Amino acid sequence: MNVERYACDACGTRLEGRFELGPLARLGPQETAFVELFVRVRGNLKQMERILEVSYPTLRSRLEAVIGQLGGPWDPQSPQ
Numbered sequence: 001m002n003v004e005r006y007a008c009d010a011c012g013t014r015l016e017g018r019f020e021l022g023p024l025a026r027l028g029p030q031e032t033a034f035v036e037l038f039v040r041v042r043g044n045l046k047q048m049e050r051i052l053e054v055s056y057p058t059l060r061s062r063l064e065a066v067i068g069q070l071g072g073p074w075d076p077q078s079p080q
């Protein structure tokens, strides 16, 4: 999935082209909300358990799924 057009809400200017999305922008709405919360609680999974009312294993599996969609765990041998 790529973006082909940007439009300015203020003045209506349109910019067309072929814009690559970064890995975060390619996440679905649920995964995006998950990552947003993860960052806003500074990665505190205990706090996320309380907010989302899900168990730790559920949270971990959702986190692993997002990590997979971002290209897998960080690899110091091939950082990107």
Ligand SMILES: [Zn+2]
Residues within 6 Å of the ligand: 008, 009, 010, 011, 012, 013
């Ligand atoms: Zn504008």
